[in-house]
Amino acid sequence: QTVVTQEPSLTVSPGGTVTLTCASSTGTVTSDYYPNWFQQKPGQAPRALIYSTSNKHSWTPARFSGSLLGGKAALTLSGVQPEDEAEYYCQLYYGGARVFGGGTKLTVL
């Protein structure tokens, strides 16, 4: 059973920078895992933010960026805004199937 692990919760101050990570139980995450990132606010459907490691959708704010960091996929928010408070999910590709991480609840305080 493949497990994708994210930080359960993180807190950041407005205007600050925070990095969320996404680890695989199979080992180092590479671009071959095609990491995707999603944002979900309470009562709403998830929204795609980043695809294939670092590519942004047309609606993705510039302050969001995706990368590979220390053997994990990473989502960095620079200049955090209050509206960035949400649950963030990563998703990795395993030869046909995709697996979501458990999500990171980001609090802006």
Place this chain on the structure above:
Amino acid sequence: QVQLQESGPGLVKPSQTLSLTCTVSGGSISSGSYYWSWIRQPAGKGLEWIGRIYTSGSTSYNPSLKSRVTISVDTSKNQFSLKLTSVTAADTAVYYCAREGAEGSWGQGTLVTVSS
């Protein structure tokens, strides 16, 4: 931007088959090279990937659900569908359809409750 909308029964009895349809608007489901996916989320819990179908019709499924899941596409109606057999209360969730990749979009989700 392409839009997706889930539809189907909101209540399914245990042991029966859950059937949902995702209608795509603002673009053709058969144009481009996209994966069309189903994802679910039990109340208060995280996201679970169910499976996906490629524009060509090839499919892949979550191994834990594979024996019960079928995803198909109807290009004439610009729709793709999910069938999940032998449902139990554990299958109660909000079900989302989505398009993967660039400009990936999600439907708003539909709640399916499994109960007698």
